[in-house]
Amino acid sequence: xxxxARRATSADVARAAGVSRTTVSxxxxxxxxxxxxxxxxxxxxxxxxxxxxxxHASARSLAAGRSDVVLLSISQLPIPANIxxxxxxxxxxxxxxxxxxxxxxxxxxxxxADVCASVDASAVVAMGDLPPETTAALRRTGVAVxxxxxxxxxxxxxxxxxxxxxxxxxxxxxxxxYALAGQRVPRAMASExxxxxxxxxxxxxxxxxTVLSVAPRPADAARxxxxxRDRSVTAVAAYNxxxxxxxxxxxxxxxxxxPDDLAVIGADDIRAASLVTPPLTTVAFDLSNAARHxxxxxxxxxxxxxxxxxxxxxGPRVVRRESA
Amino acid sequence: xxxxARRATSADVARAAGVSRTTVSxxxxxxxxxxxxxxxxxxxxxxxxxxxxxxHASARSLAAGRSDVVLLSISQLPIPANIxxxxxxxxxxxxxxxxxxxxxxxxxxxxxADVCASVDASAVVAMGDLPPETTAALRRTGVAVxxxxxxxxxxxxxxxxxxxxxxxxxxxxxxxxYALAGQRVPRAMASExxxxxxxxxxxxxxxxxTVLSVAPRPADAARxxxxxRDRSVTAVAAYNxxxxxxxxxxxxxxxxxxPDDLAVIGADDIRAASLVTPPLTTVAFDLSNAARHxxxxxxxxxxxxxxxxxxxxxGPRVVRRESA
DNA sequence: ATGAAAGCGCTAACAT
DNA sequence: ATGTTAGCGCTTTCAT
Numbered sequence: 001x002x003x004x005a006r007r008a009t010s011a012d013v014a015r016a017a018g019v020s021r022t023t024v025s026x027x028x029x030x031x032x033x034x035x036x037x038x039x040x041x042x043x044x045x046x047x048x049x050x051x052x053x054x055x056h057a058s059a060r061s062l063a064a065g066r067s068d069v070v071l072l073s074i075s076q077l078p079i080p081a082n083i084x085x086x087x088x089x090x091x092x093x094x095x096x097x098x099x100x101x102x103x104x105x106x107x108x109x110x111x112x113a114d115v116c117a118s119v120d121a122s123a124v125v126a127m128g129d130l131p132p133e134t135t136a137a138l139r140r141t142g143v144a145v146x147x148x149x150x151x152x153x154x155x156x157x158x159x160x161x162x163x164x165x166x167x168x169x170x171x172x173x174x175x176x177x178y179a180l181a182g183q184r185v186p187r188a189m190a191s192e193x194x195x196x197x198x199x200x201x202x203x204x205x206x207x208x209x210t211v212l213s214v215a216p217r218p219a220d221a222a223r224x225x226x227x228x229r230d231r232s233v234t235a236v237a238a239y240n241x242x243x244x245x246x247x248x249x250x251x252x253x254x255x256x257x258x259p260d261d262l263a264v265i266g267a268d269d270i271r272a273a274s275l276v277t278p279p280l281t282t283v284a285f286d287l288s289n290a291a292r293h294x295x296x297x298x299x300x301x302x303x304x305x306x307x308x309x310x311x312x313x314x315g316p317r318v319v320r321r322e323s324a
Numbered sequence: 325x326x327x328x329a330r331r332a333t334s335a336d337v338a339r340a341a342g343v344s345r346t347t348v349s350x351x352x353x354x355x356x357x358x359x360x361x362x363x364x365x366x367x368x369x370x371x372x373x374x375x376x377x378x379x380h381a382s383a384r385s386l387a388a389g390r391s392d393v394v395l396l397s398i399s400q401l402p403i404p405a406n407i408x409x410x411x412x413x414x415x416x417x418x419x420x421x422x423x424x425x426x427x428x429x430x431x432x433x434x435x436x437a438d439v440c441a442s443v444d445a446s447a448v449v450a451m452g453d454l455p456p457e458t459t460a461a462l463r464r465t466g467v468a469v470x471x472x473x474x475x476x477x478x479x480x481x482x483x484x485x486x487x488x489x490x491x492x493x494x495x496x497x498x499x500x501x502y503a504l505a506g507q508r509v510p511r512a513m514a515s516e517x518x519x520x521x522x523x524x525x526x527x528x529x530x531x532x533x534t535v536l537s538v539a540p541r542p543a544d545a546a547r548x549x550x551x552x553r554d555r556s557v558t559a560v561a562a563y564n565x566x567x568x569x570x571x572x573x574x575x576x577x578x579x580x581x582x583p584d585d586l587a588v589i590g591a592d593d594i595r596a597a598s599l600v601t602p603p604l605t606t607v608a609f610d611l612s613n614a615a616r617h618x619x620x621x622x623x624x625x626x627x628x629x630x631x632x633x634x635x636x637x638x639g640p641r642v643v644r645r646e647s648a
Numbered sequence: 649a650t651g652a653a654a655g656c657g658c659t660a661a662c663a664t
Numbered sequence: 665a666t667g668t669t670a671g672c673g674c675t676t677t678c679a680t
Contacts, residue, residue, distance in 0.1 A: 007465065023649085025674070035649065055673080056441075057444040058381070061382040062658085067382065078408040079402070088432065092432045102395070140331070216598075242595050272566065272596040274573075275542065276569070343667090346667060350666090384658055386658070386674090389659090653679100655676095662670100663666100
């Protein structure tokens, strides 16, 4: 009947180092404005290490009034590849600042505020838009920082759309189509991107794109393709690579091939993009800069600064392959 | 200069309802063995609602000795579609039991135990294997329940492999290949699946599969394909759909087509599988039953029961398309 | 430079 | 049936 292996507390560390708990707290959090002799500091650190001490998160945040948990709320499912990468980068950067980021799949019928309260998050960043009332609820729950990326404030997706259209236009196309994903998708993201396409068209005096929604099924896509060709569209920009793949499949069903019968450009650069025939031209966006930037914003906001929604630019670039 | 909008505490609720904090705690957690009159209960609930009261997670877990946070640790990146769905289902089921599940991307050079400590998780389930020392560290950190799915204990992937091979064998193939993903992947998952393939081969007296690793690049895949054909392999089972897509791309590079020159079967049924040419035959596995089951195990373990690693079966089935 | 002491908001014996 | 009380482990002001 062995003892329950109680976890080491700061009192244990204090005892082992022969100092008070206050001192332990000071050195472990290296509180500024204290002048702790190197020797003492060393003893404390050593004691903590040897006891494998980890502060009890709940006690810590109860006392301090804020946790160091950041919640990243994702509302797209399955989680797109670039968002995974974004999340990873965010987590890493935040970790460097002593913060812990975890993901939440915002697809269950459960108020975001509930989840935040349960994990005691002190910041939440949402991919996509956040309804104002949700933001308010979050604030009321005690979440200090609420940010959303890819929402209205993010110019990133507009750039993606612009790039897609510019690439197509450069290759001589004048009548463009835009393929909306036939599934639930953050409205703002899609419409920003479309806006970018429209701007690029307008810039060269071309007609606005013919917007069609295409579900990820060859048959559905074929219908859309036929429609575009009726309207003498010669190139289409798709909301994302999966949608672009669907368009390609639709074309195949009609015996058409890209880019000659219809040029197609996607967005995301998912793995499959380079594995199909013809390999899909797409706009890759590297969210990792954005992620690092965002993480900094969150961290400094939490540290007392202001939470400016941060123009998150993703530095999109076209990856030219063969479909356009 | 308005007040900081302090969050309502259980004391506020008690005051509003005209009872003690103990009573509030009892009715809010509906503690068994107490006989609270309906009237009192109603008053408390009403007060809580009107104050938009949410228990402070850290205070609660500090006092109770355990949080209701469950961490799902994922080590594959990008997050595969079926794992997203699995996670969603888990979260939903756990929520019904009052638990909150969040995701952790286990790819940063940060000990899992650290993260658990930071979010004060009382259970962690890992997709894939967990090194024994990690498990030990977790335990030491105070994590009550440690489970891993897709690890040694999960027969699920073996079934996937068996199904792949059986499908191929049924269609007359006797010399099989197996395509390992050319990237970091949970060892156990891959080897379980491979084991399934081997078993199915053995069952009909066929030679064991020729295992080759293929990176997600057409050129690399082409090399593998050539090798298989040298060895008179006529069909290959791939670790997942992306790998299968790569094989298909490699074949195309060699002017070969599936299933005639080489039959290919994937696993996962990702969206792109149905959008390529030829449409990819694959094994779909619905992890949602598994998820619900797992959630139950976690919940009851947390409630005092034992944490049996749970035979998580995913009910895989082959989705026959045209590549095999 | 270090320590004593007072909470943070909650739960759970124990009393009434 | 409800209230009193004592912590949970930590941070932080105020003394020393």
